[in-house]
Amino acid sequence: MKLDAKIPEGPIQEKWENHKASVKLVNPANRRKYHVIIVGSGLAGASAAATLAEQGYNVSCFCYQDSPRRAHSIAAQGGINAAKNYHSDGDSVYRLFYDTVKGGDFRAREANVYRLAQESVNIIDQCVAQGVPFAREYGGYLANRSFGGAQVSRTFYARGQTGQQLLLGAYSALSRQIGLGQVKMYNRHEMLDLVLVDGHAKGIIARNLVTGEVERWSGDAVVLATGGYGNVFFLSTNAQGCNVTAAYRAYKRGAGFANPCYTQIHPTCIPQHGDQQSKLTLMSESLRNDGRVWVPKRAEDCQKNPNIIAEQDRDYYLERKYPSFGNLAPRDISSRAAKEACDDGRSIAHGGQGVYLDFSDAINRLGESVIRERYGNLFEMYERITGDNAYKTPMKIYPAVHYTMGGLWVDYNLMSNVPGLFVLGEANFSDHGANRLGASALMQGLADGYFVLPNTLPDYLARVGAGRPSVNSEPFNQAEASVKGRMDKLMSIQGKRSARSFHMELGKIMWEYCGMARNEAGLKKALERIPALREEFWQDVRVPGQKEGLNPELERAGRVADFLEFAEMMCYDALDRDESCGGHFRTEHQTDDGEAKRDDERFAHVSVWEHTGEGARPEKHVEPLHYEEVHFATRSYK
Amino acid sequence: MKLHLKIWRQNSATEKGAFERYTLSDVSADASFLEMLDILNEQLIAENKDPVAFDHDCREGICGMCSLTINGVPHGPERATTACQLHMRHFKDGETIVIEPWRAKPFPVTKDLVVDRTPFDSVMQAGGFVSVRTGASPEANATPVPKPIAEYAMDAAACIGCGACVAACKNASAMLFVGAKVSHLNSLPQGKPEKDRRVVAMVEAMDSAGFGNCRNYAECEAVCPKEISLDVIAQMNRDYASAKIKQFFAPAES
Ligand SMILES: Cc1cc2nc3c(=O)[nH]c(=O)nc-3n(C[C@H](O)[C@H](O)[C@H](O)COP(=O)(O)OP(=O)(O)OC[C@H]3O[C@@H](n4cnc5c(N)ncnc54)[C@H](O)[C@@H]3O)c2cc1C
Ligand code: FES
Numbered sequence: 041m042k043l044d045a046k047i048p049e050g051p052i053q054e055k056w057e058n059h060k061a062s063v064k065l066v067n068p069a070n071r072r073k074y075h076v077i078i079v080g081s082g083l084a085g086a087s088a089a090a091t092l093a094e095q096g097y098n099v100s101c102f103c104y105q106d107s108p109r110r111a112h113s114i115a116a117q118g119g120i121n122a123a124k125n126y127h128s129d130g131d132s133v134y135r136l137f138y139d140t141v142k143g144g145d146f147r148a149r150e151a152n153v154y155r156l157a158q159e160s161v162n163i164i165d166q167c168v169a170q171g172v173p174f175a176r177e178y179g180g181y182l183a184n185r186s187f188g189g190a191q192v193s194r195t196f197y198a199r200g201q202t203g204q205q206l207l208l209g210a211y212s213a214l215s216r217q218i219g220l221g222q223v224k225m226y227n228r229h230e231m232l233d234l235v236l237v238d239g240h241a242k243g244i245i246a247r248n249l250v251t252g253e254v255e256r257w258s259g260d261a262v263v264l265a266t267g268g269y270g271n272v273f274f275l276s277t278n279a280q281g282c283n284v285t286a287a288y289r290a291y292k293r294g295a296g297f298a299n300p301c302y303t304q305i306h307p308t309c310i311p312q313h314g315d316q317q318s319k320l321t322l323m324s325e326s327l328r329n330d331g332r333v334w335v336p337k338r339a340e341d342c343q344k345n346p347n348i349i350a351e352q353d354r355d356y357y358l359e360r361k362y363p364s365f366g367n368l369a370p371r372d373i374s375s376r377a378a379k380e381a382c383d384d385g386r387s388i389a390h391g392g393q394g395v396y397l398d399f400s401d402a403i404n405r406l407g408e409s410v411i412r413e414r415y416g417n418l419f420e421m422y423e424r425i426t427g428d429n430a431y432k433t434p435m436k437i438y439p440a441v442h443y444t445m446g447g448l449w450v451d452y453n454l455m456s457n458v459p460g461l462f463v464l465g466e467a468n469f470s471d472h473g474a475n476r477l478g479a480s481a482l483m484q485g486l487a488d489g490y491f492v493l494p495n496t497l498p499d500y501l502a503r504v505g506a507g508r509p510s511v512n513s514e515p516f517n518q519a520e521a522s523v524k525g526r527m528d529k530l531m532s533i534q535g536k537r538s539a540r541s542f543h544m545e546l547g548k549i550m551w552e553y554c555g556m557a558r559n560e561a562g563l564k565k566a567l568e569r570i571p572a573l574r575e576e577f578w579q580d581v582r583v584p585g586q587k588e589g590l591n592p593e594l595e596r597a598g599r600v601a602d603f604l605e606f607a608e609m610m611c612y613d614a615l616d617r618d619e620s621c622g623g624h625f626r627t628e629h630q631t632d633d634g635e636a637k638r639d640d641e642r643f644a645h646v647s648v649w650e651h652t653g654e655g656a657r658p659e660k661h662v663e664p665l666h667y668e669e670v671h672f673a674t675r676s677y678k
Numbered sequence: 679m680k681l682h683l684k685i686w687r688q689n690s691a692t693e694k695g696a697f698e699r700y701t702l703s704d705v706s707a708d709a710s711f712l713e714m715l716d717i718l719n720e721q722l723i724a725e726n727k728d729p730v731a732f733d734h735d736c737r738e739g740i741c742g743m744c745s746l747t748i749n750g751v752p753h754g755p756e757r758a759t760t761a762c763q764l765h766m767r768h769f770k771d772g773e774t775i776v777i778e779p780w781r782a783k784p785f786p787v788t789k790d791l792v793v794d795r796t797p798f799d800s801v802m803q804a805g806g807f808v809s810v811r812t813g814a815s816p817e818a819n820a821t822p823v824p825k826p827i828a829e830y831a832m833d834a835a836a837c838i839g840c841g842a843c844v845a846a847c848k849n850a851s852a853m854l855f856v857g858a859k860v861s862h863l864n865s866l867p868q869g870k871p872e873k874d875r876r877v878v879a880m881v882e883a884m885d886s887a888g889f890g891n892c893r894n895y896a897e898c899e900a901v902c903p904k905e906i907s908l909d910v911i912a913q914m915n916r917d918y919a920s921a922k923i924k925q926f927f928a929p930a931e932s
Contacts (some may be wrong), residue, residue, distance in 0.1 A: 091812040098691035106733065107799050109839055110741040162813070170817030171808045171868045173832040180822025203837060204740055212843065219803035227796065250788055279735040313708040318716055319737045421739065424756075424763050425710075452890060490812045538723045540716070585728050590789040591692060592731055593723070 041296055041650045043663045046451040047151045049312065052669050056155045059452070060495050063144060064502035071096035072403060073506035076497070077244055077259035079231045083203070083210055083482060084465025085265030087489030090213035093222035095494060097501075101214070101259060101380030102229045102246055103280055104595075109211045109606065112267050112279040116203020117324035117418070119187060119195035120482040122160040127184055131192040133157045141368055141670050144190040144445075144473020145622035145638060146314060147299070149646070150667055156480075159487040164196055166490055170209040174198050187478035188325055189370035189677075190586065195479045200324055200417045206482055210408055212488070229255075230595060231286045233519045234262060234293045234461065237509045241290075241461035243516060245523045249595065251439070252588040254523055256511035260501055261494065265485075268466035270445035272603045272610065274547020276441035277309060277322040283599040284606045287448050287467050295456040296648035296661060298449035298469035300606070301614035304476055304623050305556050306442035307374035310425055310435075311394040320440040321425055323397070324418055325478040329403035330411060331435070333358050334375070335395050339385040346388070346396055346434050351581045357381055361633075365677040372475045372623045372636070373677060375439035376473045379556050380634065382438075389436050398434035401653075438655055439556060443481060445472045446613075449648045449663070453496035454488060457648075463489035469646065474622025517563060523601045527587055530597050535580030535613070539597040542577045542604070546570070550607055554614050559627045563615040567608065571655065574604040609658055616660060619643045640672050679766060680706045682774040683718065685730055691786050693796075697776075707767040710736060711754065712744065715777075739763040739903060742838035744844070746791055747778040752842035752901045760840065760903040780845035784852070784888045795841050797887035798855060803882035805876040808857045808868050819910055821867050832899040834862040836904040838871055843898035843906075849890030854898040856884050857910035874921035881918055 066074065074097050078089045081103040089101040103111060125131040125571050137157040141148055168174065174196050175183040184193040196377040198205035217223040228249040235243035235258070243258035246545040269284035270276040276350070289567040291297045307322045313459070334356045336342050341349050357377055358621040362369040378395045381387070388394050408431055412419070419430045426436070454462050456471070465485040472480065509515075553566035577600070620629040620636035621643070646663040680703045688695025704715050710733050717894065719729035735743040739760040740801030746761040754764045769775060777791065785793040823831075835858070843854040860877050863869035869876070892911060899908045 071850055087812075094717075094811050105735060105741070105743060105840065106795055107742075108800075110735055112736065112741075114741050114838075115736045115738060124818070152854075162815075165815040166810075166812060168818040168821075169808065169810045171831070171863050171866050173828050173835050173862065174864065175832075176823055176825050176828040178825050180828075181819050182826050198835075201740065201836065204838075206834075208835065212802065213810075213812070215799065215802040216809060218799075218806040225765045225799075227799075279736050279741065280737060314706050315718060316706050316709045316713050318710070318713050321738050348727055368693050420758075421763070424739075424759060425765065427765075427767065477683070494812065538720055540720065575839055582726075584723055590731055590792060593719075 041457055041648065043296065043449065043457060043648055043661055044451060045663055046453060048056060048452065052151060052154045055151050056158060059253060060295060061498035063495065066498045066502050068096055070506065072098060074098065074501050075100065075259045075264060075508050076261050077257055078102070078263040078265060079244065080111065080265030080465070080467070081214065082111035082113035082265060082267055082465060083207055083485035084489045086111070086207065086210035086214045087486050088263060088464060088493045089223050090210060090217050090264060091490055091494045092497065093217035099223040100226065101223055102226045102231060102261065104228065104230045104249065106227050108214055108225060108227065109208060111207060112282055113207045113482070114204045114447040115279065116482055117200045117322065118326040119185065119192050119197035119202045119479040120163070120185065120206060121479040122164045122196060124161055124164060124482065126182060126460060127193045129192045131194050135192065136160060136194065138670055139190050140471070140477060141473065142214055142675055143477040144475055145636065145643065145675055146473065146640070146667065146672050147665065148471055148473030149665060150669055152668070155492065156484055156487050158472050159491045160483050162491060163483060165484045167206055167209050171210040172198065172205045172211060176293060185326055186328055186368060188328065188368045188374070189477040197326065200415060203482060204220050206486065210486070232289060232523045232598065234290045235515050235519045236458065237513065237515050240459045240504065242509050243283070243511065245519045250590055252586070252591065254520055256516045256520055256606045258508045258511045258516070259450060260504070260506060260508050261462065261497060263462045264448065264467050265489065266467045267462040268447070269606065270441045270444050270547070271548045272607050273441040274543050275312065275317065275320050277306060277320050277451065280319065283602065285599050285602045288602045288606050290448060290456070290461060292651050293458065294463060294651070295458045296449040296650055297446070297609060298646050298648045299613065300610040301554065301617060301624050302445035302474050302622065303441060304371055304443040304445060305375040305439045307378055308397060308437045309440035310422065311438040311625060312391065315471055321421070322440070323422060323435060323437055326373070327397060327415060327418060329626060330414065331367065331397040331399050332356055332401060333367055333395055333397055335381045336388040342386055342388050344601045349362070355381070362677045369677045370475060375556060376625060378439055383678055389438065393438045394436045395438065396434035397437045399430060400434070403431065443476055445469065445474060445476055449646065453499065454493055455496070455500060460500060464493060474624055491606050498575065527594065527598070530581065530583050530594065531587060532603065533579065533581050535582050536580060537580050539581055539583065539593060539600045542573065543600045545573060546607055547606060549573070554611050557625050557627050558614050560615065563611050566611045567615070570604065570608045570611065577601065577604055612658060613647055613649065616647060617643060679707060679769070679771040681705055681714070681769065684774060684776045684820060686778045686786050687730070687790055689789065691709045691788060695787065705766055707906070709766050710762060711748070711764040711766065712762050723876065724850060731789045736764055737762040740838060742840035745780050745793060747780060747845060749776050752780065753903055754844040758903055758905050773902050779798060780841055782844045782850040785841060785844065786852055797889070798839055798841060798852070800887055801852065801856055801880055801883045802859065805879035806904065807862060809872060823867060827865055831862050832859045837906055838904055839847050840903065842903065844889065846897040846901040847890065849893060851892045852884050852889035853892040853897070853911045853914065854902060856880050856908055857914035858906045859916040860917060861910040864913070873917060874924055877914060877917040878921050878925070
């Protein structure tokens, strides 16, 4: 596997401009000769589809929901970062870049992050022009708030529904192009394989989820914007359908998978209520602007009504440990601190998993109406789920799987090592290193789709020329046969256990051994148990119904089957990365006060895994990370 | 809790459907409504029966995918709550719950509780956007938007496109959905230049998709999980009338 990051020459501030000026272009009259397949209609996919279509390319866009507007980006709550410096509080492109590299614990590719920070300001302009109703101040200008890992106010938001509003903006741009006939939209389609012709990505195999038909689609290039794989843990804040299938199928066709072990555990989610639970619900990080996190100092106080526990008996552990960032310490650090407090016997919820997020000080200071205006819908959601009123009693929260920094490896152009296969948004690995800062995923998805891909994809297209292959060619026959064969096999087992029960079991293994804290012994145990579970799955799963027509259980079984393979790669990666960094915390590697201890000598690189055959250990390749602009430092938020 | 369920089963759009009865025991009061259906489906799979198909994704009330009529009411009994955010503590032990798909002609049943809502997308494609190319936008703070207008636009933009409004309406009217988008975009300075064209195009698309007329039953507002107000329909009607008058006097334009 050849990994060339293709980082442009020159000073970091000029790389992107220089690169844009040097790439090949496709002349407007020729653009309609090209067909681009985009899988995914979230922020990354929808923005890319709309922009490429505006430029004159033919686009086919696929999503598994019944409408592109329902992609999982819709659920993002808190906000989107941009270096506008509207608060004149010292923000700049450089500072956003620096915060992101540092937040990622020096495991992200510098040049990509700088470009992201540069494009951040254009995103806000674009979204406002589309009619995204961002929050505003009384003067009519845009409002900002702060998010974790930053000491400036650079987060733009639309109440607690920022992702929804940004996605509806991208969806409206996409809808316009669908209406104009420039994009063909295929809802309720699931990509099940990638088709390579002469080593280039030239098509996909997708199942029409309504008719059950397996279909072939060819294009001049394939773009995956299929989101993250957090659901490998079964319980996460992701939507039910979020999957690794598209990315994993591409991996099996030769695309490198980068840093799969980097997962983000979000500190503020509603704790699990019991075994019947199907998902965990996030309480936006923005709440930490006004909420204070604490547990009782003494274990015996944990069952008491929190409102009667005296101030001096409370441990505001984030403020205590990280005085300069306090409750806005980055996610990985806040999550681990919560786990530490609970492991210390001071959990305030059942099952040893819960801490308080308390708004009483903010309510006393600002009044309930201000808090209601800022977070009303979040408080309502909390009450709906838990039955508790957070204006009167502190919220109970606990960390949960939320985001995956790992993903398919891409170069500076967002192209994977498979020519013609581009990967955007959460599905790629590039910008967040080992830990993503809050409000940066929306920024990355939209930067990739609106501003990066539309400048880099044409270069590839111009080099290879137009001419998508016939869907009747041999590679399509072969890929379709393999998809159908797998489906037949799933349907024919007719064992005793549901796919969901296997998914739950896998999730428990992953949470236990590859979750918030990992170590060699645990990962080795997981690497024994996952293949055993996978084997059992292929002997004993029961998929009811038919292949024809809508069959949600068949969809689920296919996704779980991929998670069962992918989980193993994750554990290999976590075991191999014998250091702690960001969200990857190896208990063997910590400082005296329990912080992550990196090993820059051995691990300042991207680990990229290559598929080597069914059930075989994948092969590791390395992209070294060179830092020219920022220097390695121990991350400190004290 | 123990529950009796009466659920609409229908194999495909072209086949006839009917209710079937099921009984569930040991459902936690903390489980969500959809988790209750998960439990039912696990039970059905164990009995070698076909599980109930239903739409869902985010399970936090924002994607608009879930679409269940519960005891005759779209999204069930709780105010401002989608089916996925409804919890079993709002039902009684031993209760019988009737679960049906959205019942509306423009939304035919695909299977069991799953319906086809693509007509909503068609309406959006007709005009639910601001025609701005990527990159053609001015500096975001160049046009201040008064806070009350931004708030009003946001109230309307909160629509999740679930279709409960259509399902609740005897006429299967989509005026609340379309009105919300028109009000959101038409009230903002960025949406003004296309104001007339937008409302006319969207209303025409809505009519041709087979949605019925609004007769002010207000059932839509009552079931809307995002509490979109009937005001958006009034604004749409106003904008539509004004656009039509302008069209009448200046037929060449728009
Ligand atoms: C609850 C929650 C809150 C969040 N809040 C914030 C926040 O405040 N700020 C922030 O910056 N980030 C936030 N994030 C993260 C952020 O929302 C996501 O990382 C981002 O939206 C991902 O966008 P995407 O376009 O890459 O993928 P997605 O939005 O997940 O879209 C994936 C698309 O791919 C399609 N797809 C997937 N698999 C297939 C397949 N096999 N075949 C066909 N189609 C497929 C889906 O249909 C969908 O259209 C939040 C995440 C969660 C879960
Ligand atoms: S499942 Fe998303 S709104 Fe109910």
